[in-house]
Amino acid sequence: MGMTVVQKILARASGRGAVAVGAVVEPAVDLAMSHENGALVINQFLEIYEGTGLAPAPWDPSRIAIIFDHRVPAESSKTATNQRKVRAFVAAHGITKFHDIRGDRGGICHQILPENGYVRPGQVVVGTDSHTTSHGALGAFAFGIGATEMASVWALGRAVNIEVPATISVQVHGTLPPMVGPKDLILHLVGEIGAAGATFRVLEFHGDTIRRMPTSGRLTLCNMAVEAGATSGIVPADAETVRYLREEAGVQEAVEPVVADADAPYERVMDVDVSALAPQVACPHTVDNVRPVTSVAGTHVDQIVIGSCTNGRLDDLATAARILRGRKVADGTRMLVFPASGRIYQQALAAGYVADLVQAGAVVMNAGCGPCLGVHEGALGDGEVALSTTNRNFKGRMGNASAEVYLCSPAVAAASAVTGAIADPREGGER
Amino acid sequence: MSASNVVLALGDDVSTDVIYPGRFMATVLPGETPLYAFADHAEFNTRLKAGAVPRGSAIVAGKNFGCGSSREQAVSTLKGHELVIVAEGFGRIFLQNAINLGLRLVEAPGVQASVGDELAIGLVEVVNLTTGKRYPTRPLPAARQAIVDAGGLIPYTRRRLLETAGRR
Numbered sequence: 001m002g003m004t005v006v007q008k009i010l011a012r013a014s015g016r017g018a019v020a021v022g023a024v025v026e027p028a029v030d031l032a033m034s035h036e037n038g039a040l041v042i043n044q045f046l047e048i049y050e051g052t053g054l055a056p057a058p059w060d061p062s063r064i065a066i067i068f069d070h071r072v073p074a075e076s077s078k079t080a081t082n083q084r085k086v087r088a089f090v091a092a093h094g095i096t097k098f099h100d101i102r103g104d105r106g107g108i109c110h111q112i113l114p115e116n117g118y119v120r121p122g123q124v125v126v127g128t129d130s131h132t133t134s135h136g137a138l139g140a141f142a143f144g145i146g147a148t149e150m151a152s153v154w155a156l157g158r159a160v161n162i163e164v165p166a167t168i169s170v171q172v173h174g175t176l177p178p179m180v181g182p183k184d185l186i187l188h189l190v191g192e193i194g195a196a197g198a199t200f201r202v203l204e205f206h207g208d209t210i211r212r213m214p215t216s217g218r219l220t221l222c223n224m225a226v227e228a229g230a231t232s233g234i235v236p237a238d239a240e241t242v243r244y245l246r247e248e249a250g251v252q253e254a255v256e257p258v259v260a261d262a263d264a265p266y267e268r269v270m271d272v273d274v275s276a277l278a279p280q281v282a283c284p285h286t287v288d289n290v291r292p293v294t295s296v297a298g299t300h301v302d303q304i305v306i307g308s309c310t311n312g313r314l315d316d317l318a319t320a321a322r323i324l325r326g327r328k329v330a331d332g333t334r335m336l337v338f339p340a341s342g343r344i345y346q347q348a349l350a351a352g353y354v355a356d357l358v359q360a361g362a363v364v365m366n367a368g369c370g371p372c373l374g375v376h377e378g379a380l381g382d383g384e385v386a387l388s389t390t391n392r393n394f395k396g397r398m399g400n401a402s403a404e405v406y407l408c409s410p411a412v413a414a415a416s417a418v419t420g421a422i423a424d425p426r427e428g429g430e431r
Numbered sequence: 432m433s434a435s436n437v438v439l440a441l442g443d444d445v446s447t448d449v450i451y452p453g454r455f456m457a458t459v460l461p462g463e464t465p466l467y468a469f470a471d472h473a474e475f476n477t478r479l480k481a482g483a484v485p486r487g488s489a490i491v492a493g494k495n496f497g498c499g500s501s502r503e504q505a506v507s508t509l510k511g512h513e514l515v516i517v518a519e520g521f522g523r524i525f526l527q528n529a530i531n532l533g534l535r536l537v538e539a540p541g542v543q544a545s546v547g548d549e550l551a552i553g554l555v556e557v558v559n560l561t562t563g564k565r566y567p568t569r570p571l572p573a574a575r576q577a578i579v580d581a582g583g584l585i586p587y588t589r590r591r592l593l594e595t596a597g598r599r
Contacts, residue, residue, distance in 0.1 A: 024573075024574040036456075036457075037456070037459070037502070037503075039459055040459040040503060043459065043460075044585060047585055048585050048588050048589050048592065049589075049592075050589075051589075052589060052592060052593055052596075054592060054593075054596055070456070071456075071457065075457075076457055078457040078458065079457040082457060082459070127501075128501055129500075129501055130499060130500050130501045130524055132501075144501040144524050145501060145524065145527065146501055146502075146503040146506070146524060146527065146528035146531060146532075147459075147503045148503060148528070148531045148532060148583075148584050148585060149527065149528070149531055149584060151584075151585075151588070152531075152584050152585075152587075152588040155588050155591075155592055156588060156591060156592065156595075160578075160584075160587070160588070160591070161574040161575060161577065161578060162574075163572060163574055195443075195444050195495055195498060196443075196444070196494050196495035196498065196520060196522075199495070199520070199522070199523055200523055229495065229498065229522065229523065231523060286444050373448075373453035373456070373500070374448070374452065374453040374454055375453050375454050375456060375457075392446070392448070392499060394444075394446035394448040394449065394499060395446070395448065395449055395471070396448045396449060396452050396453075396471050397446075397448050397453070399452075399453070399454055401452075401471035
């Protein structure tokens with residue numbers, strides 16, 4: 001019996017020739033990522049060492065990454081104090097993959113890791129963030145864990161008691177129509193699979209659509225695999241992965257893709273043809289409440305958000321700028337844009353996208369998570385409606401339990417900004 | 432077998448944003464997070480803070496309880512009140528966090544209960560004493576039992592560290 005990509009990665013990381021689905025392994029961790037919640041990880045880490053007589057020291061500081069993104073700049077003295085505590089720990093232990101609040105090399109963890117070449121095919125990547133699934137886009141096995149589990153990883157260098165997950169093969173075929181992209185594909189898939197349909201499973205993406213998809217789109221797909229309950233999403237590394245790592249992430253070393261065996265044991269195979277896919281919208285208050293944009297077109301929108309680890313990359317901003325160039329955000333609607341990283345912000349400035357967006361009336365904010373998780377920057381008022389390119393629309397998600405959040409692609413968001421209501425970007429005329 | 436009074440009955444897909452809203456995430460200490468449990472459910476949150484919910488009380492929910500974020504506060508906030516969560520299923524990260532921190536979760540497919548019902552929670556089944564219905568429970572994945580037996584992930588990891596240090 002052959003192995004899936006994730007089986008192969010876990011076998012290697014556990015020092016075994018092969019691992020079966022359901023086997024319990026303790027893989028060595030290649031990269032351990034945290035953000036502001038690193039403050040809690042530090043607490044738990046120090047508690048592990050209490051009474052042991054051992055000096056608390058992470059197993060390998062070069063494999064720890066800490067990126068401030070959830071609350072940048074700090075929205076409260078409490079957050080600022082947490083960030084200060086993390087900085088002190090980073091300095092004390094020589095953690096080099098640290099990205100502070102900066103306009104040049106700061107940004108969202110799920111963009112900072114790929115663009116700096118921290119993630120490589122075949123790695124085991126853990127992060128104290130559920131959207132760590134994103135890094136499967138580079139052929140790594142990447143999944144979210146809690147702060148205490150991260151403290152354990154910092155101490156042992158291993159994730160303990162991991163069950164080798166079953167894999168669902170998602171075969172995607174056809175050419176995405178104009179104004180339809182990776183976000184529409186993953187929203188469609190989450191709607192099909194359901195919010196818990198892939199729990200304890202991995203979504204492994206294949207097919208000609210995926211082979212032609214740039215890494216930015218693959219990051220969008222894998223990012224939202226968790227919204228179907230999946231442990232992770234993964235795109236087996238290929239020529240595009242190597243191109244991305246060489247050209248965009250500055251990786252010089254050899255890249256060794258890990259691919260599935262022809263007789264890998266998939267629990268299920270899904271076939272999806274995207275050639276007639278319509279733009280998709282996830283309606284309040286679950287991500288699997290997905291409908292074609294036409295069925296909710298005309299819904300008034302108070303706030304539009306473009307950004308996040310799902311859709312704050314350069315091609316997302318380019319799409320929004322192309323649609324909004326020479327147009328105006330409708331009165332009665334506000335539009336916030338959050339580039340995913342300082343690097344993307346600079347690229348968007350150079351390409352003129354920031355000017356297009358600002359002249360249209362959008363507010364371009366600093367790189368970071370923005371209002372996605374309802375902490376600061378762009379909270380919603382009572383009864384308001386948001387249309388957002390982020391990844392979650394749970395009740396209360398954007399800071400107000402009486403507000404509603406719809407999720408969509410950058411094209412839908414930008415087209416809707418012009419009309420002030422949910423709009424089908426295919427009807428906006430050639431741009 | 433333990434008896435629990437149902438203090439909250441919820442549906443499917445109760446997210447960590449509902450259990451512990453993001454705006455309180457700067458609060459991380461287990462001694463403080465219990466203040467914000469179900470903060471947007473004002474009536475229940477008020478009762479929790481007033482100490483009007485006895486320890487060992489049960490929240491009953493449908494599928495995918497704890498879906499969403501990896502925030503551990505969603506577990507420590509419930510652990511602080513020593514609640515038991517009986518649900519048809521749990522989100523993966525929430526389940527692992529609960530095991531790591533010692534929050535009691537019971538997976539009982541099909542479970543149905545209303546606020547005020549009495550549950551008898553055993554190893555193999557949950558009995559709703561009010562309705563008389565019985566629901567078999569699904570055992571924890573065996574791999575996780577070692578962490579539960581150690582009293583949580585912190586003592587488990589501490590022991591592993593000491594074993595490693597002892598071999599050097």
